[in-house]
Amino acid sequence: MASLVGSRVERKEDKKLLTGRGKYTADINFVNQTFAYFVRSPHARAQIKNVDTSKALKAPGVVAVLTGKDIADDKIGGLIAGWRIKSEDGSDMKVPAHPPLASDTVNYVGDHVAVVIADTLDEARNAAEFVKVDYKVLKAVVNTAEAMNSDQIYKDIPKNLCFDWLLGDRAKVKEAFDKADKIIKIDLINNRLIPNAMEPRAANADYNPSNEEITLYTTSQNPHLARIIISAFNGVAPENKLRVIAPDVGGGFGSKIYPYAEEVVCSWAAKKIERPVKWVADRTESFLSDCHGRDHVTHAELAVKNDGTFLGFKNETTANIGAYASVFATVTPTYLFGPCATGVYKMPAAYSNVKAVFTNTAPVDAYRGAGRPEATYTIETLVEKAARELGMDPAEIRMKNFPTQFPYQQTLVHSVDSGDYVKGLNKAMEVADYKGFEKRKKQSASKGKLRGIGFCSYFEACGIAPSPVVMMLGCGIGLWESAEVRFNPTGNVTVFTGSHSHGQGHETTFAQIASDQLGVPIENIEISHGDTDKGPFGYGTYGSRSLTVGGTAIVKACEKIIAKGKRVAAKMLEASVEDVEFSNGEFVVAKSNKKKTIGEVAFACYLPGTYGEVKSPLPEGEEPGLKETSFFDPVNFSFPAGSHICEVEVNPETGETKVVKYTAVDDFGTIINPLVVEGQVHGGLAQGIGQALYESCHYDGSGQLITASYMDYTMPRADNFPEFQLDWTCTPATTNPLGTKGCGEAGAIAAPPAVMNAVMNAIGTEISMPATAEKVWKACNKNKKIKSEAA
């Protein structure tokens, strides 16, 4: 059987999704179910003086109206921040209470005040209008940069400061800067984004009073985490009485890693009213209450020698984490950001200082790339500026500072096991026809367009684990991954993974891995995920971790299967275990033609003994059955890297900017399925280009969300992109047996600086994201004015 790893295998999950047979949470219905509609705060910051539900309770079809007081009376716990970050002075981070339904104060527009539960959705929505909430409106804090000097939102959190964190050595950085020929400085904003998975969040909770079990269907990237939080922290039901199922999930991009207030409330309410409670967000609710991403204000400096050698780097960032500290909100701008801030370069001295602030905006949490796009944007725009100021070629300055020996120990945290950045950048320049740029620029100029080219060389730390490290850094959980490989008696296989697929194609790529390991045809292998009642505990899908951590767990479980298979086959073949070899699905006695297929061995494991023709005695002391579990905890992160080159065309008359050529050369280590990996890169690029040119979340001064629908939030569409050119280099990861590194976030990390460097190259002026037509037009006009004044 030919190896499937490396093949463009069509996805096993597609037929279901293409024929309308997918089952998303909104498609799930229970008999006798009710519908929940949330009463949300219309104010960014207010005291709740009174909530009067009496009129709503009398409305047609209403079953219950529950408030913050009810949830507090039932002692349901609040939502949690999953990582404990310490400030530079050693003090613990400060976080406010985050009740699933607010009782005293509301802190962003869309904050949950009450829930109306009725027989139909229309009835619930209509009755919600009768819930009278008496607010005392307070002055909202909205602006990231000004948050520390604004009104204090929470009594116990001075300056609205969650933490003031430092990574690195200020003294060494000062020394390095003192020796520099030149200091390159940059001030930038990493624009706030709204994740916008196409499937709006939803939950449907069913409670069975006879055994006190809750079954919660939810739009989650991580059902096991949802269960442990709703159980251990919110206290809705003990873990063994709570089953969480994340069926087909329509994209996540980070926004569905953790449970939100709605899942907690639906589960709790279902138990309270002893009827199923279904909630499906409309898009406006998604805009208001899904966690947002990015939102950094950064000042960074790079110390260089005149020949372009980097001496030191510093980064002072204010990160907006919104009204409450969401589960990954505190790690995103710290350990996912700071260690990557020095980029792919040798950087003798560096520090990152991050002040995380609370504001009266929706909570900010992980969004595709989480911290690493912000880090890469900072260093890569700074490096390009250094090249401009030193009169160097942007490729040359990068090449000069790449490490060439691996493993490479970076200054701040990471020990990068493998990579070849020089090769990657060279290949990118070749594929992008860098040499031909000047000619293309002239062609654009002849049409009245300004053409620019921009580079980005990135690396990222992903495959998020290892547990001992992340826990030392403040993570409240381990981050290994599990797999269970279960041979069925007839020889086909079910593989359970603790990760979750919501577009990534695990049902195919994981089956490819298992097929290669076990020699079982891929059509006989089923991947099962997303149900806490099936398979072991796991940590879900985010941070490009599923293949590297979860895929390896499958390999390890398969190895255990084969080890047992060898023992059983040896007995069946009357040989010694040492003489049995396994390949291509067969156990063969060395130097003989005696063999058993893995299917026969599996059958024997389930029918141990002699029964007519069946002769399958198990070795003594061997348990029947063929099922193995592995929990894999890697020794290090994995470090994909690459170089992307973008070309844009700007119309100076209108400022309209189009990406006309985009080249991505990535090193993801071993690639299991190129078809799937290309898709991941395309999607990441679209989000990255979206951030650079189109997307931006706007709150007005009072904290009202202006971009609360697709009328105002620019979602990239098909006609916004050219055809991307993709290519690879490969240095396999050394820290997992597959050699994989992760690919899901690369595009979203690399594209923003590549695009913005191209825009700035085209117009010759610094400009902030997103480079909207008007902003670019203004920049072009300013340049024209300066030029004409000079002339």
Next chain:
Amino acid sequence: MKTFNYHTAKDVKEASKLASSNSAYLAGGMTTIPSMKLGLASYKDIIDIKGIKSLSGIKISRKSVKIGSTTKHAEVANSKDVKKAIPSLAALAEGIGDAQVRNRGTIGGSIANNDPSADYPSACIALNAIIHTNNRKIDADKFFKGTFETALKSGEIIEAIEFSIPEKSNYQKYPNPASRYAIVGVYVAKHKDGVNVGVTGAKSCVYNDKNIAKTLSNNFSSSAISNVNVSSSGMNSDIHASAEYRANMIKVFAKKAVEAC
């Protein structure tokens, strides 16, 4: 959504009889339905006029193109007759919303709604349109009154829109990157007796930019527009475009339109 009574009118008479102060006519529903879904509008009665045969269809004469009010954007876009008589009008229809909106949305609905960033009103202004209703004819320049406001009286139904065939014309728009509605749309039309420049998206209501029109009447060339001063006063300003940017875009797009004529 709040519920309502759904009526299907056989003819214009029945439709107008069903109308009340708390009713709406439904043609394509491309604006009415989303506003009802978002709770921005609610009605006691919805009167479906799509089935009224006399309201649909395209008639071409030597001087004009008359389009029935329930004619869909896709029909106008694909009409060989319209393409021949006023190609810019077919092109405008081709650029409204997306394919699905064009398969449902109607010209009458668009005009009756008078969204300040809709495309068709600019065509009405530029092409000296006459709005035929069930009781009268209204000139386009008297029809569009303000944001979402027209000269239509309660219960009055648009039956057809009659566009004068110009010597040449062109429509250019810069779409809002999010909604794809016009941030600025400029419809330039040169008639025997002068030039009209219908501008949508820029102000609270579509208008004829008389300065550009006058300049072009004297000298129909894009270079002539360079010297026209387009003031940003009274122009819309939002997160997508400032008044100043809109003013610039009017000039740029008017030039583009003239060049494409």
Next chain:
Amino acid sequence: MKKVSLEVNGKKVSKEVPDHTLLSVFLRDILNLTGTHVGCDTSQCGACVVHVDGKSIKSCTTFAADLEGTKITTIEGITQNGKLHPMQEAFKKLHGLQCGFCTPGMVMSAIDLLKNNKKPTDAEIREWLEGNICRCTGYQNIVAAVKEAASKM
């Protein structure tokens, strides 16, 4: 309440529904055809696209009562005798979908494109798909799939 009689995927259907029932609600909640998805409130995402009398429309912006006597085709109705439609085949072959949420609308919209334009260029495909938002694929493989389907249909 309003009685609505129409044909869905070749089967005659007659149901008494509230007057304000949207076609998307009618399909999903009344006929349990949950392949048609709802991804926004402003008629922009296109996850709900179905065909009415052969033309693509947004089912979230159409009243069921408005469709008396029409023929509706949903994503569930384009597979013939268990065989995927060439558009579905092409999406599968070229990885034109990831999470699958926008896919039904995308496929239905693309089929309508090929009815209007048998050999569309990349630019025409991208322009036509203006009314269908995908957050996963970056559209590249969708465009490739539509072209592939065009060559097969």
